[in-house]
Amino acid sequence: MNDILIKNTKVFYKNQLQSGEVLIDEGKIKKIAKNLKGEDADRHIDAHGGLTIPAGIDVHVHFREPGMTHKEDWYSGSCAAAAGGIGTVVEHPNTLPPVIDRKSFREKLKLANRKSIIDFGINGGVGKNIEKLESLWGLGITAFGEIFMAESTADLGLDSDLLKEALETIQQLGALACIHAEDENIKCDNEILLKKDFTPLSHSRIRSNQCEAMAVKKALELSGLTSVNTHFCHISTLEAFGQLKREKYILEKEKASRHLSFEVAPHHLFLSDRDWDRLGTFGKMNPPLRNRQSVKALVNGINDSTVDVVASDHAPHRMSEKEGDIKSAPSGVPGVETLMPLMMVGVKRNLFPLKRLIEVTSSNPARIFGLDNHGKGVFAEGYDADLIVMDPRNVKSINSDMLHSKAGWTPYEGMEGIFPEYTISRGEIIWDGDIVGRRGRGNFLPGAGSVKDDD
Ligand SMILES: NC(=O)N[C@@H](CC(=O)O)C(=O)O
Ligand SMILES: [Zn+2]
Ligand SMILES: [Zn+2]
Secondary structure (H helix, E strand, O other), rough: OOOEEEEEEEEEEEEEEEEEEEEEOOEEEEEEEEEOOOOOOEEEEEOOOOOOEEEEEEEEOOOOOOOOOOOHHHHHHHHHHHOOOOEEEEEEOOOOOOOOOOHHHHHHHHHHHOEEEEEEOOOOOOOOHHHHHHHHHOOOOOOEEEEEEOOOOOEEOOHHHHHHEEEEEEEEOEEEEEEEOOOHHHHHHHHHHHHOOOOOOHHHHHHOOOOHHHHHHHHHHHHHHHOOEEEEEEEEOOHHHHHHHHHHHHHHHHHOOOEEEEEOOHHHOOOHHHHHHHHHHHHHHOOOOHHHHHHHHHHHHHOOOOOOOOOOOOOOOOOOHHHHOOOOOOOOOOOOOHHHHHHHHHHOOOOOOHHHHHHHHHHHHHHHOOHHHHHHOOOOOOEOOOEEEEEEOEEEEOHHOOOOOOOOOOOOOOOOOEEEEEEOOEEEEEOOOOEOOOOOOOEOOOOOOOOOOOO
């Protein structure tokens, strides 16, 4: 007998939205068809005319373990992901200790294996550890970074000489460099100019549009020089967006083999600098909230396929930590659980089509980060049954009480979200309104450089 039959649903299949049924067995999608008469399964899910789409693949989360488990840990973070319709995450290295060598990588892997309820990749950190990058790659990290060009919530910043050396090494390994693009000098100069300004908006002015654009310019020069495959994290400004759009066009025209992609974060799509008044220090993240023109450019970029990925940059801090003044509050907002719900509302409001939602939240991240080699991000027979079932008519008001992050708050309080009724991971229901996935069931998805680790 098959495991699950999803009936009375709509699927985006063969480039169109159509009614269908989905049969799942042994963790895989076994059949997708208009009508699966004659097939049966142990469990039926009636989607009541709602959607079945690929679970999200969030390639930018900070789950804070080891070292900061009061903010999040692999269990709470992965539960938040599952409840928000995310089936796979790539976790970033700025934990305590950061993932910069074999020992710290293995420590994180052990904890994640023990606690995560969803599948995961782990990124390797880049700082003063250039001689360790090869061993990290061999251990199976997904990609390198985020590489901090300016200080953020981490102690992993590096200057441009070191950055060039790191990118050369990453290129030789054939790996992907993920870059947090903000210019340290511009940021520092603005900090001095605005040192007496304690309005929340000053954070947007310190880490200005120019601060991001200058860093993107430098990073593009360096990635051109070193020919490294590059992915930009959380691009937030009209200016940086324009530079990347142009560079992509040039690379395509030259038929360059070098990869270039970028992601945007939901807080730069669904919030703007007008939200500073409402959010105060709770709206502080790097790069910061931007004006309406930048928000519009990013939404347009989703429509015209310039934006490759939407990833949450889930960066939880406790409420008590976020209180205080704008200079001392830590940067970062939780977002893994609200990514898909906000994007679904975006589709409902015609900001962008469902096809693009699926591309930026599953097929593109899977391909760019090599997770398709593990059966992720392809809605077709034989691939992992990582799916969400949701009803677009069921719009909820986002409320921190219903969320699972240890942060205990959300910048989207009161905004609309369409949440999954079911999240299915490798054919197993892990969210049905409650967390029903077992702690530690999540699999590590080793990266392309992985070699067998004997000791
Ligand atoms: N985005 C943030 O403001 N903070 C992130 C780090 C980062 O992504 O820069 C964090 O780890 O808290
Ligand atoms: Zn960052
Ligand atoms: Zn981040």
